[in-house]
Amino acid sequence: METIRIGLMGLGTVGSGVVRILNDHQDDLSRQTGSRIEIRRVLVQDKEKARDIALPSELLTQNAEDIVGAPDIDVVVEVMGGVVQTKGLMEKALRGGKHIVTANKDLMALHGAELLAVAQEHGCDIFYEASVAGGIPIIRALTESFSSDRITRMFGIVNGTTNFILTKMSGEGASYEDVLKEAQALGYAEADPTSDVEGLDAARKMAILATLGFRMNVALGDVSAKGISSVTKEDILYGKRLGYELKLLGVAERDGDSVSVSVQPAMVRKSHPLASVNGVYNAVYVYGEAVGETMFYGPGAGSMPTATSVVADLVAVVKNMRLKVNGQGLSKAYKEKKLQSDDRIFGKFFLLLHVEDKAGVLAQITQAFAKHEVSLESVLQQPNQENPKAEIIIITHDTNLSGMKRVIDELDSMDVVNKIKSVYRVVG
Amino acid sequence: METIRIGLMGLGTVGSGVVRILNDHQDDLSRQTGSRIEIRRVLVQDKEKARDIALPSELLTQNAEDIVGAPDIDVVVEVMGGVVQTKGLMEKALRGGKHIVTANKDLMALHGAELLAVAQEHGCDIFYEASVAGGIPIIRALTESFSSDRITRMFGIVNGTTNFILTKMSGEGASYEDVLKEAQALGYAEADPTSDVEGLDAARKMAILATLGFRMNVALGDVSAKGISSVTKEDILYGKRLGYELKLLGVAERDGDSVSVSVQPAMVRKSHPLASVNGVYNAVYVYGEAVGETMFYGPGAGSMPTATSVVADLVAVVKNMRLKVNGQGLSKAYKEKKLQSDDRIFGKFFLLLHVEDKAGVLAQITQAFAKHEVSLESVLQQPNQENPKAEIIIITHDTNLSGMKRVIDELDSMDVVNKIKSVYRVVG
Incomplete structure (x- = not known):
């Protein structure tokens, strides 16, 4: 049985989940792919750090070149984050014929089109299901399941931190400030919560979804973003009284050939399927002209859910390798971008x-x-x-x-x- | 540009939807597949019947052999239904090297394993996303997105007719008999509603989902089915009073190596995402050990939603043809079947x-x-x-x-x- 050699870049929350799934499901994965998937090297910041994970210490390296420049690595799994330096490393990996699976929404929202072009040029795959909505297979749905449809509207609850905060505010009548503190104490919000609460994280994910759903390169700068930091408990209370739940909503709409993409707090009518998406859960509502209303619901983050998406992508890459068709299934944004006034x-x-x-x-x-x-x-x-x-x-x-x-x-x-x-x- | 020649078997609700999508999205589809998808022949029961669809009359035939036995057909799209005769026709098509896309849940629930074996033997694809839950891409989710996970539980609202009836009974406090009559008048229930209301239709879909999710051949006979014909408005009322909605639920569970699959009316707690799936909508809730809770929601039937799934499968087949990898991605039920006591x-x-x-x-x-x-x-x-x-x-x-x-x-x-x-x- 052929061995596929993985270079794992990052051993944080998602990285350790990937190691765990690959260890636990080796047999199942071999059966599905006809290959043995082996972690050959792991990039970490500190080799000496104590870790609660079954991994021989000789696999660890602090030098990214040991992975992106190594001849004995077939697939790079990038779960370390970062943009500028990471982009350079990914390009080097692709130029060396390595396939990429990444969970990096910042990288894909900012440089997805460039990386896809480099990947195609070198006959490599680059898959990024985990970059949007963690364990929810929304990217595969948009690129494959709805390939024959014309998507006109996507609404996404794509940031778990803000959905946790708004759910708590709604359920308990609590203030934004109090719930934010609680979310920080629980680890659901960062010490500096700006990226989440100001809608920037959600904007990156919506740029990726809009690019795929509308098949045109929607850049991060095309997405207007407003966060929840000025939401008060009165807003939520009055919304509820009129039959609405306040949600931080990514909205991507198409009207004719033109699109608009934004992130903002929105009043969602209680009968709408998105209104009952609570806590750290994510959901993406997709409206296609033919299929009508659909919704995809699940965990938007977390070690194992996100790792599930990473490994599903890895399985797809390995299948493509066995079939020798890598780089041919990449979804292209072939439509000219037109933004709605x-x-x-x-x-x-x-x-x-x-x-x-x-x-x-x-x-x-x-x-x-x-x-x-x-x-x-x-x-x-x-x-x-x-x-x-x-x-x-x-x-x-x-x-x-x-x-x-x-x-x-x-x-x-x-x-x-x-x-x-x-x-x-x-x-x- | 290469032309892929389709033989469409059946021109009812779903068949006309397929024709419409292929006509409306020819350009998009060509771009995605690098091929022209052309309907070369269409099997109908009556060539002379007046039809509200743009199709040259010379494409119509009343003889299935003109499709399954024809050298100028590459892919058979089977949306006519039927089991025994249809199975024979599909086998003939596969033996002749034709790929199959089908929306036929009866066929796949009863003979899926046999047909998949014939397909593999002849290097052919057989895809059937439309057979379960219409426009919801649940089959692709189970076979690809959750390929790296171990699914332990699936709950499905997979029959729109019964969900419509139960939703109406719950909303209006109406009796089963009255709502069934209304559903029949609206075309949501058949004149003979047995297959829907006794849970047989749902059982077929659950057999397909369990086979894919658990990777073992769950036969229709392994699924115990109880329908909603004895549900009373009191049941629903008392359930609501205690915080539950009554739903006809497909339940597929795994405990260790053993599984159980059943269909029955069940009390679903109102906070569960399935409780708010109303009307003719379908939803499948999937619990995987790694991914946790996910749910897929959308239209379970209807011309265009179901046709969307059919054409998405067709796109996958055509891509495989261009890559020359047909028949290699078929999901195999490789685990020994063990039913739970x-x-x-x-x-x-x-x-x-x-x-x-x-x-x-x-x-x-x-x-x-x-x-x-x-x-x-x-x-x-x-x-x-x-x-x-x-x-x-x-x-x-x-x-x-x-x-x-x-x-x-x-x-x-x-x-x-x-x-x-x-x-x-x-x-x-």
């Missing part, structure tokens, strides 16, 4: 306004919407408990984003409006 | 009993559970409105199926128990 992006919106509590205010405010031809689905006015002002919650009908921006500018200039507290997209 | 099948159970309304009844009944070491999670006794008897609703803790059967026999023999109205598995 704001006046063609449509949606419903939720607004929470702090206003003066006096006669005629509601008339003035609704007049501002009417002026810009934004019609309203529901309006709720109530006195605010904590200060003398009143609150107005408005949900619009479908309107375009530029019209909505004009309404907001107008509201902002009105004396009776003390504060535009929140504006969220509404989904479902 | 009842005393090793564990679960929680919901019971609804009609009992005499007199002192000491509850003590006698709970004593019957204690005797067989089945412990109880919750007990609810209430007077029954419609007759002089009382009702007792019991939910057990985890217990084995044989212990549960002994309890039921004992309850059945007790004078104070007028009727064991319902027994359902509890999930979640």
Whole structure:
């Protein structure tokens, strides 16, 4: 039986999961691939560090060249992260004819197209299922299962940290600050949570999903991102009262040939399948013209779930090696990128306004919407408990984003409006 | 550009969807496969029948031999249904070197192993994503995405007709008979609904899923099936009151080397992702040791969703043809089949009993559970409105199926128990 020699770069959470699966399922994997998959070398930062993993110490190296430049490595499994230096190493590996499996969303969101081109040039595979939504096989779904469909809409809960925070805030009526601290204590949020809570991590994943789903190179810079750090418990409470759950949502939409991709907190109607995706779980909702509504749900992170996706990719690479067809199944983004302008992006919106509590205010405010031809689905006015002002919650009908921006500018200039507290997209 | 010649067998709901997708997405498909996919011949029952589909009439034939025996057909797309005769035709096609894409769950549940063997012998592909859960790519998930994991549990809502009926009964408090009539009027249920409502259709799909997920040949006869025709609105009402939704659930479980597969109405806890799968939608929940909880949700039937899966398979076949690797990726059920005995099948159970309304009844009944070491999670006794008897609703803790059967026999023999109205598995 042929032996396929793996160079594993990174032995953190995901890397140790990969070692564990390869150890535990050697027989099953051999049967599926007709090959023995063997970890030949492992890149670590510190060879001497004590590790709770069954791996002969002579496999460890602190020098990346021992893997990317080594003649006795067939496949590089990159689970160490990083962008600039990692990109250089991956290119070197590909040029040396090594196939790549990576879990690195930053790398793929920023340099995916370049790396895919180098891979194809050298007849190499580069697979990255684990880079988006951990254990959920969404990349394979987009590239293979829906290959015959035209995907027009993808909504993703693709960041577990923020979904944990919002779920807790919703369930317990707790504040953002308190729940963030709890998430940090539990290890669900980093000490510096910026990348998660400001939607940057989700934006990278949405760039990857949009590129695959729409078959055009959507760059990270094309994705507008807004996070959850200004979400208050009032927002969530009022949303719930009207039948919505607030979720940090990646939204990728196609209208004709043009697309728009964004990440923002959005009010998701409770009957929508995404509304009940709770805690650190992820889900991606995909709408295709032919298939209709589908959703893929599962763990978005974690050692073993992410490692499952890595090893599934590894199995695909090894099968391709045996069939000698590597580099031929790469999904190409062959469509010209066209981004949608704001006046063609449509949606419903939720607004929470702090206003003066006096006669005629509601008339003035609704007049501002009417002026810009934004019609309203529901309006709720109530006195605010904590200060003398009143609150107005408005949900619009479908309107375009530029019209909505004009309404907001107008509201902002009105004396009776003390504060535009929140504006969220509404989904479902 | 190479032309791949398709013989389409069947031009009903799914067949016309396939024609539509191939017509609408010819360019996209060519780009993905590097080939032109051309429908060369179409098998129909009546050539003269008026059809609302853009297809030259000279492509139509009433003779299956014109497809399975024709030298100018590369791939057979079988969407006509049937078992015995269809199996013979598929074998002939495979022996002639034709690849097969089929949506036929009956055929695959009954003869999948044989057909896969013939396909492999002749270097042919046989793909059948559309046979289970229409537009949901669950087969690809099991065979590729979770190839490196050990799946221990699959729960499936895999029959849209029964899910529509149960959803309506739950939402409107309507009776089974009334909703069945409505489903028939809407075309969601057949004039003879037996196959759907008695769980036979779901059993076929679960046999296919279990075979793939557990990698052992689970035959249709190995799947115990119970349907929903005896479900009453009281069952659903009492379930809801305790926090459950009643669903017709396919259950495939592995314990060590042994498996059990069944279809039955089950009480699904409302917080479980399957509980909110409503209407004609399908969903499959998969638990893998490494990946943990995942769920795949989407349309379980319908012309375009099912056709999407068919054409995705067709794209895979065509790619394999270009790479000359057909027949090599077939998923093999290489594990010896071992079925679990009842005393090793564990679960929680919901019971609804009609009992005499007199002192000491509850003590006698709970004593019957204690005797067989089945412990109880919750007990609810209430007077029954419609007759002089009382009702007792019991939910057990985890217990084995044989212990549960002994309890039921004992309850059945007790004078104070007028009727064991319902027994359902509890999930979640």
